[in-house]
Amino acid sequence: MSLNVDTEQPFFSHLFELRDRLIRIVVVILVAFLALFSFGNQIYTMVAEPLMQHLPEGTSMIATEVASPFLTPMKLSLVAAIFLTIPFTLYQFWAFIAPGLYKHERKMVIPLVVSSTLLFYLGVAFAFYVVFPLVFAFLTGTAPEGVAVMTDMGRYLDFILTLFFAFGLAFEVPIAVIILIWTGATTREKLSRGRPYVIVGAFVLGMLLTPPDVISQTLLALPMWVLFEFGLIASSFFVRKKRDDEEEESDDDNEPDSESDDVSDDDSSSDKSEADTRYPDDYVAPTDEEKEAELDRLEWEDEDDWAEDEDDESWNGPGDDAESPDATGAEDADAIINDLNESRLKRVMELRQQGDVAEARKLLYEVLANGNNDQIMVARNILEQLDQE
Template sequence: MTDASSLISHLVELRNRILRALLSVLVVFLCLVYFAEDLYHYLAKPLLEVLPENSSMIATDVASPFFAPFKLTLVLSFFLAIPYVLYQVWAFVAPGLYKNEKKLVVPLLVSSTLLFYAGMAFAYFVVFPLAFAFFTSVAPSGVTVSTDISSYLDFVLKLFFAFGVSFEIPIAIILLCWTGVTDAQTLRTKRPFVIVGAFVVGMLLTPPDVISQTLLALPMWVLFEIGVVAGSMYANKKEPEDDDPSATDSTQ
């Protein structure tokens, strides 16, 4: 097979993998779109429960009542389809990996997905109730708290993403240790800087209140410690590289 035909076959496979990933998102979206309003109500529940009496969420744009639930459903569809999307990524890159790399990638894909979901769940069930209760309690006298539904959606999606990505810290540390960029002992010596950095990141990624900043910084610190332990284990188990990965595939 010539280089040109090999490149074309890889591009065709890449296109097919992308189309399958997009199709999975579309299928999940079609299953959820009927429940779009219920999903938005469930997302808004942490705020609705702490709003003052006779107060509610509002829509300042004419199309917001339609587009806000629609946007939430689309984003949620992508989040739910992530396992299949990552599988398509894995299926595309797997033929070019060494045997010991394949053993590492599959657990990392699974654990990274679960950690991202865990970060979102932590934000919804722990951070949102505390942060929204704080925001509504500090409103100046005479100010009625009535949050726009689109602004609220953008706000919580940013927090979901911030907490989801922050919970990936162990995965990042394992990769750094496994590739030899750093090691567990070096990371342990950097612990004071990591703790300070966690609170700085918490300050930048969360609303300007001590509660949500601390609730992001503390899990990041704990996840760093978990990542250091796991990284040392993976570094110790690293095996010598196999022969050319294409040779490995030809034996299968």
């Protein structure tokens, strides 16, 4: 039962979030529509200007349906509201999918979303200011003699909306090229080799998406070809940026943590002198007398042979300044001390697992008092870790 709850809950939470974002999009569009509705007639007059300039004198646009004078401006206001709120709509979809993307993918999506929005608006502006005057001049100029060109306002709106969407989507060609190359669906070299097919396809799309005239078809196909070439050029930058971001993320994932850094520091700095060692704030360095006494205790308590030979004349004890042991005895003493400190460090690890920090600190201080450079560095690092816990 709990398994079903754990697996279904994230799915429904995503659905709820998607629902909330769609509601926000609809609310914003409705607010923009209400704001533009009262200006519907003025907006229609503005978009009808390219045709009105080329209508013969004495003619005008007509309304063949009863409700067209009211419904057509209202429809245009709704479409204008959708056009104007495209950035907000894209942002909501971006905010919904962004948590599921990698870091380098988020870096790529933001410029792609912004550039696709600008290109869509640029396509609409190109259609309105460049294509419409040429197309309407051609169409009205080819009317047979005696035929009055009087376009229905509803049919005209459908015509220009089709062209708006056609040119807006056609100007997204660079984004499509970049995404295809970026996702690995194809390569820049393959698309370059397929340039003749792209040119033919652009003219075919121009024929299908525009009125049956050569001017509008050409005006749509040529920008698509130019934008395709621009997408090939821009894709090299995006693909290189993607590769750099992936390598950066890989380096971040492979970067060792602080504890492994401490261990590597131990290995690389084992030849450092004890004077360069950094101790914790609560550590008090032992005096020479305390070190000597600790060595005496270790040698006399942990080595039975030395304890039996305590009264022997050839050995006056490690603390006797009158006579020093021979070289072999000194090496044995160092080996014993090192072994004992290794045992203490192992015991410290067991005490840490048991939670006995006080006893672990005590053993670490003993290692700091008489250990070699490697043991001192290890004890210091463990003390620093205990201070951070």
